[in-house]
Amino acid sequence: MTQRQVKAAVLLIGDELLSGRTQDVNLQTIAKFLAPLGVQVAEVRVVPDVPDEIVAAVNALRARYDYVFSTGGIGPTHDDKTADAMAAAFGVGIDVREDARAILQALYKDTSSLNEARLRMARIPDGASLIANPVSKAPGFQIGNVFVMAGVPSIMRGMLEDIGHRIEGGAVVRSRTVRAKGIGESQIAQGLQQLEDDAGGAVAFGSYPWFTPEGFGVHLVARSADAAALEKAASDLMNLIRDKGGQPEEVGEAT
Amino acid sequence: MTQRQVKAAVLLIGDELLSGRTQDVNLQTIAKFLAPLGVQVAEVRVVPDVPDEIVAAVNALRARYDYVFSTGGIGPTHDDKTADAMAAAFGVGIDVREDARAILQALYKDTSSLNEARLRMARIPDGASLIANPVSKAPGFQIGNVFVMAGVPSIMRGMLEDIGHRIEGGAVVRSRTVRAKGIGESQIAQGLQQLEDDAGGAVAFGSYPWFTPEGFGVHLVARSADAAALEKAASDLMNLIRDKGGQPEEVGEAT
Numbered sequence: 001m002t003q004r005q006v007k008a009a010v011l012l013i014g015d016e017l018l019s020g021r022t023q024d025v026n027l028q029t030i031a032k033f034l035a036p037l038g039v040q041v042a043e044v045r046v047v048p049d050v051p052d053e054i055v056a057a058v059n060a061l062r063a064r065y066d067y068v069f070s071t072g073g074i075g076p077t078h079d080d081k082t083a084d085a086m087a088a089a090f091g092v093g094i095d096v097r098e099d100a101r102a103i104l105q106a107l108y109k110d111t112s113s114l115n116e117a118r119l120r121m122a123r124i125p126d127g128a129s130l131i132a133n134p135v136s137k138a139p140g141f142q143i144g145n146v147f148v149m150a151g152v153p154s155i156m157r158g159m160l161e162d163i164g165h166r167i168e169g170g171a172v173v174r175s176r177t178v179r180a181k182g183i184g185e186s187q188i189a190q191g192l193q194q195l196e197d198d199a200g201g202a203v204a205f206g207s208y209p210w211f212t213p214e215g216f217g218v219h220l221v222a223r224s225a226d227a228a229a230l231e232k233a234a235s236d237l238m239n240l241i242r243d244k245g246g247q248p249e250e251v252g253e254a255t
Numbered sequence: 256m257t258q259r260q261v262k263a264a265v266l267l268i269g270d271e272l273l274s275g276r277t278q279d280v281n282l283q284t285i286a287k288f289l290a291p292l293g294v295q296v297a298e299v300r301v302v303p304d305v306p307d308e309i310v311a312a313v314n315a316l317r318a319r320y321d322y323v324f325s326t327g328g329i330g331p332t333h334d335d336k337t338a339d340a341m342a343a344a345f346g347v348g349i350d351v352r353e354d355a356r357a358i359l360q361a362l363y364k365d366t367s368s369l370n371e372a373r374l375r376m377a378r379i380p381d382g383a384s385l386i387a388n389p390v391s392k393a394p395g396f397q398i399g400n401v402f403v404m405a406g407v408p409s410i411m412r413g414m415l416e417d418i419g420h421r422i423e424g425g426a427v428v429r430s431r432t433v434r435a436k437g438i439g440e441s442q443i444a445q446g447l448q449q450l451e452d453d454a455g456g457a458v459a460f461g462s463y464p465w466f467t468p469e470g471f472g473v474h475l476v477a478r479s480a481d482a483a484a485l486e487k488a489a490s491d492l493m494n495l496i497r498d499k500g501g502q503p504e505e506v507g508e509a510t
Contacts, residue, residue: 015461018296019430020286021476022463024279027301031275041273043308044301046282049461053298076441077462078448117444152464175274186331189372193333206270206304207332208277209407221276 003225006170007042008034009061013072013082014151015048026071026156033160038169039067049073054085062089062146067167072151074140076117082148083141087125090143097124100139107137132162142166171225176234176250181217183246185209188218191240195233202229205237219251258480261425262297263289264316268327268337269406270303281326281411288415293424294322304328309340317344317401322422327406329395331372337403338396342380345398352379355394362392387417397421426480431489431505436472438501440464443473446495450488457484460492474506 010030016022024046031041042065047053054073061068073082087094100122101114108114121138124130131140131147135158140149142163149159180188185207196205206221220241222233234250241248265285271277279301286296297320302308309328316323328337342349355377356369363369376393379385386395386402390413395404397418404414435443440462451460461476475495477488489505496503 012299015459015478016463016476017282018286018299019290019478020283020296021430023283027272028275028278031273035274041275042303044267044273044299046299048297075462075464077444078451079459079461115441115445117441120444152466154466175276186370186372189332189375190370196333204270204334206334207330208271209330211407211409221271223270223274 003038003171005225006039006066006168008039008067008069009065010041010044011054011057011061011068011070012044012046012151013049013054013070014046015079017046017072018048025153026151029153029157030069030071030160033164034069034167034169036172037164037167038172039167040173049079049081051081051085051088054082055089058086058089058146062144066145068146069163070146070148071156074121074138074148074150076120076138080120083120083123083125086128086141086143086146086148090125090127092126092143094123094125096122100124100130103130103137103139131159134158134161173223173225174227174230175221175223176230176237177252178220178234178237178241179210179217179249179251180220180241180244180246181215181249183218183241183244184216185218187244188220188240191243192220195236195240199224199229199233202226203233205233217246258293258426260480261294261321261423263294263322263324264320265296265299266309266312266316266323266325267299267301267406268304268309268325269301270334272301272327273303280408281406284408284412285324285326285415288419289324289422289424291427292419292422293427294422295428304334304336306336306340306343309337310344313341313344313401317399321400323401324418325401325403326411329376329393329403329405331375331393335375338375338378338380341383341396341398341401341403345380345382347381347398349378349380351377355379355385358385358392358394386414389413389416428478428480429482429485430476430478431485431492432507433475433489433492433496434465434472434504434506435475435496435499435501436470438473438496438499439471440473442499443475443495446498447475450491450495454479454484454488457481458488460488 128141128143135155203224208219224230238248383396383398390410458479463474479485493503
């Protein structure tokens with residue numbers, strides 16, 4: 001039985017990612033979290049803290065993919081525009097919601113410290129469900145097929161724990177990676193093309209050169225949802241390297 | 256005199272970025288390279304090694320932004336689909352071109368070693384100009400307002416050296432960053448909103464919380480193309496922190 005391919009988009013929100021101030025690491029975390037659930041990240045966009053840009057991107061992505069995962073822009077300051085933009089994208093209202101307020105209230109027991117800024121973090125679009133934040137409490141939310149998470153990596157990782165059970169995954173794409181030293185891409189290009197052709201779409205092959213002080217070489221990666229085809233592909237890659245006089249080494253199930 | 260804002264998009268191409276196998280670092284390099292030239296990165300997309308996806312993304316981005324910078328997919332193997340996709344996006348032909356072949360020929364002096372796979376790297380869309388590759392020779396190319404570069408970070412950085420002189424930048428947006436320890440975002444949110452309102456669009460303010468074993472705090476960033484407005488903004492941020500009982504520290508001109 002062939003399972004459906006389930007695809008997701010990631011939407012990274014924040015001026016600081018575009019300016020180069022901040023190096024995103026959330027994409028990699030999300031991709032590696034989703035892969036074993038049977039969800040492949042198929043597209044990523046990075047947009048600034050500009051409501052119209054967020055609305056346009058999320059509406060394009062949620063129509064096209066099974067799921068969308070956003071990070072960033074749900075904090076207490078004026079440059080956190082994601083929650084309102086998500087409400088606008090879905091055409092629903094947004095206000096401070098009691099369940100979200102209660103979470104913050106428990107954190108800031110002194111009522112006076114739950115100030116206006118902090119209450120911004122309890123603004124949840126109508127119809128959304130909360131995503132628990134085990135790190136700093138202020139919740140994310142799910143609206144439709146869109147999961148809205150914090151941008152701070154430790155908080156984002158925490159929120160993923162409350163997302164896995166909501167995902168209906170499909171075929172799990174696994175990968176095998178073969179490393180060769182002293183072999184260049186151009187030496188194995190033809191053989192690799194042949195393997196890709198022979199696999200008839202069941203396996204995707206990737207070739208990634210590496211250069212280090214110890215020399216150069218290539219990592220060859222096979223990806224497939226078909227366990228038998230993947231096993232054959234890994235073996236074929238080892239043989240391809242050996243045919244070129246190299247000593248292949250399998251380097252684990254990197255994604 | 257107010258200079259024009261010049262905006263760019265970055266298009267990162269490669270299955271390995273979407274799967275999480277590879278952590279992109281090129282975006283940050285490109286953004287920091289362009290900023291002093293007066294070009295702001297306004298949007299980023301990451302797409303797989305799928306021709307239709309590359310074509311759709313580059314056509315959307317090149318119509319909307321002054322420049323597009325792509326990375327990845329110009330090597331010798333079958334999964335390198337960027338050059339052909341760029342030709343398709345521009346509706347022009349593509350073939351092995353003599354100037355590009357000559358560069359590779361000089362590298363692989365033994366003619367027999369300039370095999371079919373390596374010659375793929377001399378496939379250049381009609382009308383494109385080459386981008387020199389001081390690291391591994393195989394060139395990138397510029398077609399229209401699109402700069403097509405390698406994905407390997409060291410090679411990509413080398414190619415940028417042949418791009419700066421082709422860029423017509425506009426207003427240079429500079430930034431100032433103020434760090435405060437023991438002050439949370441919610442304490443300065445209102446004051447920050449006020450500063451943003453008062454600046455009337457001349458300055459953009461960002462707020463980025465930090466958490467380390469030594470404690471917590473916030474980085475406040477002001478960005479502006481107006482030097483006087485930026486100077487005032489930095490001073491205002493220092494005062495905002497002091498008003499809340501904090502000890503502000505300026506942490507250099509991070510982007």
